[in-house]
Amino acid sequence: MDRMNLKERIKQGLFLLDGAMGTELIARGIEAGTCNDYLNIESPDIVFDIHRAYFEAGSDAVLTNTFGANKYALARHDLGDKVKEINTTASQIGRRAAGEEKYVLGDIGPSGDFLEPLGSLKPDELKDAFAEQAKALLAGGVDGFIIETMTALDEITIAIEAVQSVSGDLPVFASMSFDRAGDDFRTMMGVDVEAAVSKIVSLGVDAVGFNCGTMSLEEYIELAGKYVAAVKALGKDVLIYAEPNAGKPELVDDKAVYKVSPEDFAAATEKIHSAGVNIIGGCCGTGPGHIEAVARTLK
Numbered sequence: 001m002d003r004m005n006l007k008e009r010i011k012q013g014l015f016l017l018d019g020a021m022g023t024e025l026i027a028r029g030i031e032a033g034t035c036n037d038y039l040n041i042e043s044p045d046i047v048f049d050i051h052r053a054y055f056e057a058g059s060d061a062v063l064t065n066t067f068g069a070n071k072y073a074l075a076r077h078d079l080g081d082k083v084k085e086i087n088t089t090a091s092q093i094g095r096r097a098a099g100e101e102k103y104v105l106g107d108i109g110p111s112g113d114f115l116e117p118l119g120s121l122k123p124d125e126l127k128d129a130f131a132e133q134a135k136a137l138l139a140g141g142v143d144g145f146i147i148e149t150m151t152a153l154d155e156i157t158i159a160i161e162a163v164q165s166v167s168g169d170l171p172v173f174a175s176m177s178f179d180r181a182g183d184d185f186r187t188m189m190g191v192d193v194e195a196a197v198s199k200i201v202s203l204g205v206d207a208v209g210f211n212c213g214t215m216s217l218e219e220y221i222e223l224a225g226k227y228v229a230a231v232k233a234l235g236k237d238v239l240i241y242a243e244p245n246a247g248k249p250e251l252v253d254d255k256a257v258y259k260v261s262p263e264d265f266a267a268a269t270e271k272i273h274s275a276g277v278n279i280i281g282g283c284c285g286t287g288p289g290h291i292e293a294v295a296r297t298l299k
């Protein structure tokens, strides 16, 4: 059976995303510092296997392996001219893993620089860069887009507008990364939940969310409550998504190790879900085992 239009599907209730790509690549022997995005070209089977593992665990959608596949991030690996090839190939890999029934979201991460005057980016050029990436993802057959791990409101605004300029009717998800700040939460650039939600929702996205960060599961549950309240206060019909990390990493031999078990992670997502978050996945440190536990607990 062919899949329902994704915009419709996410309104039908619980929708599961995948877990981390980066930590799964490391678990398969890819060294830190590698250009993960170029693995779509160099080692497509590894990327395909990770997608398949997530679908088998119960994910309804996977994110393409293109978190750093904008021209600025790729240029740090001298691959700035490979945006089209990498993104189109990545979405074809995702499509192949998803088959006809499951979904693929084109993943767009930050540029890694700041807009002027803080950094060197010009708004028009940044918008062109994100549009270039989104177009290449679209060419490979994605069902929608997810803009994630953003910390600056100006950059996420430009990313959303760029994606919407090429996405047609396909849904757009957008999330920022928060950390604990006193008794509140803020992104690295000082944005609070209310400011993030009201700006992102005003741009007409289909789902607003949070992902990554360095927090305990209890803090992610609290953050979810804040998101639900912020969306409610706007009185807008927009879905919320959450991709927490597998808790706070611990440093072991200079490496970040995530120790939260699939069961504990699933228990936290149960609370996040009952707070009113219908689209759930995991970020750093979560693997197919975590998603499988979430699927078992929530479905």
Ligand SMILES: [Zn+2]
Pocket: 211, 212, 213, 245, 283, 284
């Ligand atoms: Zn993460």
